[in-house]
Amino acid sequence: MNTVNLTARPVEPPTVLCEVKGQVGFISLNRPKALNALSLEMIRALMACLLAWRDDAAVKAVAIRGVNKNGPFGAFCAGGDIRFFHQAALANNPELDDFFTEEYALNHLIHTFPKPYIVFMDGIVMGGGMGLCGHGRAPAFATGQMASLRIVTERSKLAMPETLIGLFPDVGGGYFLSRCPGRTGEWLAMTGEMLGAGQALSLGLADVCFDAVQLQPAWEDLAKIDFAQSSKVDAWVAMYSVATSAGATxxxxxxxxxxxxxxxxxxxxxxxxxxxxxxxxxxxxxxxxxxxxxxxxxxxxxxxxxxxxxxxxxxxxxxxxxxxxxxxxxxxxxxxxxxxxxxxxxxxxxxxxxxxxxxxxxxxxxxxxxxxxxxxxxxxxxxxxxx
Incomplete structure (x- = not known):
C-alpha cells in the first residue's frame, strides 16, 4: 500500500502585521530574513492598512517598526526587493512597473497622512525604507499636534545607496534629500554614505533619538496615550528621548x-x-x-x-x-x-x-x-x- 506524506508545509506568517490598540494603529514589517525589504505584497498591505485607518475616527495615530530575526526592532527596512527587480526585469514581468507606481503612491499617502505617523527607524533604514518615514511633513493640525515623528536609535543606519546598483535615490529621495542643508543632499544621493543617529538628526532626516533598549516599552506605552491631549504625546517623547552627539557629516x-x-x-x-x-x-x-x-x-x-x-x-x-x-x-x-x-x-x-x-x-x-x-x-x- 502506498503511503502519502501528509506533512503540511509551514504557513508563512504575514509580511505586514497590523493591529489597533488604544487609539493607535500599529504596523510591524515582518520579513526579517530579508531585512524587511519591500515586496509588492507588502506595499499593497501597507496601503490598504493606512487607507482604512485614515478614515477610521477611532484611530488617532499610526506607529510603524520593523521586526528583526531575533524579535521586534533592530531592522526597519533595507529598501525594495532588488532580487525581485532583477528577476522581473529579465522576465519582462509587468509587476515591476506596478511595484514602483504603487510604492510611490504609498510614499505620497504617508507624506500626506492626516494623523500622527510615528516611525521607529531602528537598525537599517535604506532606500525604500527611507520612503516609509514621511519625510518633510508639515504639522497637520491647527493645534500644532505633530504630524510625524521619526525616531532613531544608536543602532540606526540611514542611507540612499541606489547609485551603487545603477539606480537613483527614489521613493521621494529627490524631495527630502534636496531639502537637507547646503549640498548634503547631492553628497548623500551620489555617494550613498551611511548616516548614524546624530548625523540624521543634524541633517533633518530624523526628529528624536531613543535608547534602543527602551523601544519596546515606548511602543507599548503609545497604546495608553490620549492623542487629544498634545501634552501627553509631548510627555511620552520626553520620557524616552536621549541625548546624542550632533554627528558630524x-x-x-x-x-x-x-x-x-x-x-x-x-x-x-x-x-x-x-x-x-x-x-x-x-x-x-x-x-x-x-x-x-x-x-x-x-x-x-x-x-x-x-x-x-x-x-x-x-x-x-x-x-x-x-x-x-x-x-x-x-x-x-x-x-x-x-x-x-x-x-x-x-x-x-x-x-x-x-x-x-x-x-x-x-x-x-x-x-x-x-x-x-x-x-x-x-x-x-x-x-x-x-x-
Whole structure:
C-alpha cells in the first residue's frame, strides 16, 4: 500500500502585521530574513492598512517598526526587493512597473497622512525604507499636534545607496534629500554614505533619538496615550528621548564646496586633485558608482528643490521607467545599468559591475537628459492623481 506524506508545509506568517490598540494603529514589517525589504505584497498591505485607518475616527495615530530575526526592532527596512527587480526585469514581468507606481503612491499617502505617523527607524533604514518615514511633513493640525515623528536609535543606519546598483535615490529621495542643508543632499544621493543617529538628526532626516533598549516599552506605552491631549504625546517623547552627539557629516565645508560644482566630472576631478583622507575616500566612492546614474542623481536632486512631493514622485516614476526600459540608449532592460548593478551586488555577488559607460567622463548630456522626459502624457501618467 502506498503511503502519502501528509506533512503540511509551514504557513508563512504575514509580511505586514497590523493591529489597533488604544487609539493607535500599529504596523510591524515582518520579513526579517530579508531585512524587511519591500515586496509588492507588502506595499499593497501597507496601503490598504493606512487607507482604512485614515478614515477610521477611532484611530488617532499610526506607529510603524520593523521586526528583526531575533524579535521586534533592530531592522526597519533595507529598501525594495532588488532580487525581485532583477528577476522581473529579465522576465519582462509587468509587476515591476506596478511595484514602483504603487510604492510611490504609498510614499505620497504617508507624506500626506492626516494623523500622527510615528516611525521607529531602528537598525537599517535604506532606500525604500527611507520612503516609509514621511519625510518633510508639515504639522497637520491647527493645534500644532505633530504630524510625524521619526525616531532613531544608536543602532540606526540611514542611507540612499541606489547609485551603487545603477539606480537613483527614489521613493521621494529627490524631495527630502534636496531639502537637507547646503549640498548634503547631492553628497548623500551620489555617494550613498551611511548616516548614524546624530548625523540624521543634524541633517533633518530624523526628529528624536531613543535608547534602543527602551523601544519596546515606548511602543507599548503609545497604546495608553490620549492623542487629544498634545501634552501627553509631548510627555511620552520626553520620557524616552536621549541625548546624542550632533554627528558630524564629514567635512561639511568640503561637502558644500565640492558638491555645488556644475557637473559630476567637475566634482570628481576636483576631489581627485586633493590628497586628504576625506577627498580620497569620497572620490573612491564615486568611482565605484554607476557613472550614468551619478549624472542622473545629481540632476534629480537639483530639479527636485523646486518641486512638490507629488511632482517629484512623478519625475522619479519617469526616471525609473527609463532605468528599466532604456530605449533612448538603444538598450533592453536586461542591458541596463540597473540590472547589471543588482547582478553584481546581490545575484552573482562578484562586486564587479560592468557599467556602460564605464567612466564618469564618458557620460554626455544626450544620455542623461532623456531620463527626464516623461514616457506618458500628463493625463496618462500612472501617478497623475497625486496632488
Amino acid at each position: 564629514g567635512a561639511r565645508g568640503q561637502i558644500d564646496h565640492y558638491f555645488a560644482m556644475e557637473s559630476v566630472a567637475a566634482i570628481v576631478q576636483a576631489l581627485e586633485a586633493e590628497n586628504d583622507e576625506w577627498t580620497r575616500h569620497t572620490a573612491a566612492l564615486l568611482r565605484k558608482r554607476s557613472p550614468l546614474m551619478l549624472h542622473v542623481a545629481l540632476e534629480q536632486i537639483r530639479r527636485a528643490r523646486t518641486l512638490s512631493l507629488a511632482d517629484d514622485l512623478r519625475m522619479e516614476r519617469d526616471l525609473v521607467q527609463h532605468c528599466f526600459h532604456p530605449v533612448h540608449l538603444g538598450r533592453t532592460g536586461s542591458q541596463s545599468d540597473t540590472v547589471e548593478g543588482i547582478r553584481a551586488l546581490a545575484v552573482d555577488k562578484d562586486q564587479l559591475p560592468r557599467w556602460n559607460p564605464a567612466r564618469i567622463e564618458e557620460v554626455n548630456a544626450a544620455m542623461v537628459v532623456p531620463f527626464f522626459a516623461s514616457p506618458w502624457t500628463p493625463d496618462k501618467h500612472p501617478l497623475r492623481d497625486l496632488i
